[in-house]
Amino acid sequence: xxxxxxxxxxxxxxxxxxxxxxxxxxxxxxxxxxxxxxxxxxxxxxxxxxxxxxxxxxxxxxxxxxxxxxxxxxxxxxxxxxxxxxxxxxxxxxxxxxxxxxxxxxxxxxxxxxxxxxxxxxxxxxxxxxxxxxxxxxxxxxxxxxxxxxxxxxxxxxxxxxxxxxxxxxxxxxxxxxxxxxxxxxxxxxxxxxxxxxxxxxxxxxxxxxxxxxxxxxxxxxxxxxxxxxxxxxxxxxxxxxxxxxxxxxxxxx
Ligand code: NAD
Numbered sequence: 252x253x254x255x256x257x258x259x260x261x262x263x264x265x266x267x268x269x270x271x272x273x274x275x276x277x278x279x280x281x282x283x284x285x286x287x288x289x290x291x292x293x294x295x296x297x298x299x300x301x302x303x304x305x306x307x308x309x310x311x312x313x314x315x316x317x318x319x320x321x322x323x324x325x326x327x328x329x330x331x332x333x334x335x336x337x338x339x340x341x342x343x344x345x346x347x348x349x350x351x352x353x354x355x356x357x358x359x360x361x362x363x364x365x366x367x368x369x370x371x372x373x374x375x376x377x378x379x380x381x382x383x384x385x386x387x388x389x390x391x392x393x394x395x396x397x398x399x400x401x402x403x404x405x406x407x408x409x410x411x412x413x414x415x416x417x418x419x420x421x422x423x424x425x426x427x428x429x430x431x432x433x434x435x436x437x438x439x440x441x442x443x444x445x446x447x448x449x450x451x452x453x454x455x456x457x458x459x460x461x462x463x464x465x466x467x468x469x470x471x472x473x474x475x476x477x478x479x480x481x482x483x484x485x486x487x488x489x490x491x492x493x494x495x496x497x498x499x500x501x502x503x504x505x
Pocket of ligand 1: 318
């Protein structure tokens with residue numbers, strides 16, 4: 252499809268998993284340019300870098316190294332979009348889990364998780380919205396939440412708390428930025444087959460149970476989140492703001 256034709260798309264946490272798929276999907280859906288960003292640029296699971304895939308589609312691409320928990324990194328990332336006329340679609344995707352989450356999560360793990368999942372999402376959205384306003388653009392900001400932000404789970408106390416925050420951040424920002432024509436929505440993936448899912452001990456152990464309770468009886472593919480983000484980024488969703496879109500094979504929806 253060409254639903255993102257003419258749009259400059261910026262994606263954080265794009266070296267791996269969902270972010271990588273979102274960035275590639277943006278190029279496949281006709282984006283004018285894609286800026287990919289991550290704390291490191293090595294793809295985590297073998298495979299090719301998002302930049303290589305996007306280049307092969309003939310779409311201009313840039314990589315910017317950025318730790319989303321640092322405000323200056325987000326500002327520098329958004330500045331990289333100026334070359335193409337400024338950001339139209341900002342995808343705040345970078346997020347982490349804590350290895351030992353749960354009720355006894357340590358202070359250190361809790362704070363690191365919040366600084367990536369909440370500070371990182373806030374700073375990215377702020378930087379993007381400032382540039383959109385300066386350019387008079389009715390842009391779209393997509394925040395990566397989780398089904399864990401809709402229902403709490405005892406094994407992921409810190410993670411659920413952060414993602415619940417992201418869901419409410421989308422609503423509050425949608426209200427704040429709506430008068431400027433800027434839309435803000437969250438995507439809540441269910442169980443998606445990525446590095447995060449396979450390497451977090453608590454989540455990995457629960458995956459088979461999730462699969463059995465999912466009406467579609469399978470894990471989601473990262474590209475299926477990419478397609479949902481493309482819709483929210485595009486003008487196909489021009490009257491949609493403040494929502495949290497579950498993309499979970501029906502797990503929480505039935
Ligand atoms: P992943 O671990 O495969 O990818 C996350 C990427 O974020 C990595 O490339 C990592 O280097 C990057 N990152 C980590 N800390 C960063 C930082 N401080 N600054 C910049 N980049 C950083 O995980 P994923 O499954 O692709 O997750 C992507 C997003 O989707 C996360 O926000 C995650 O919480 C969310 N999510 C995933 C699932 C799932 O089932 N996989 C479900 C719901 C939500």
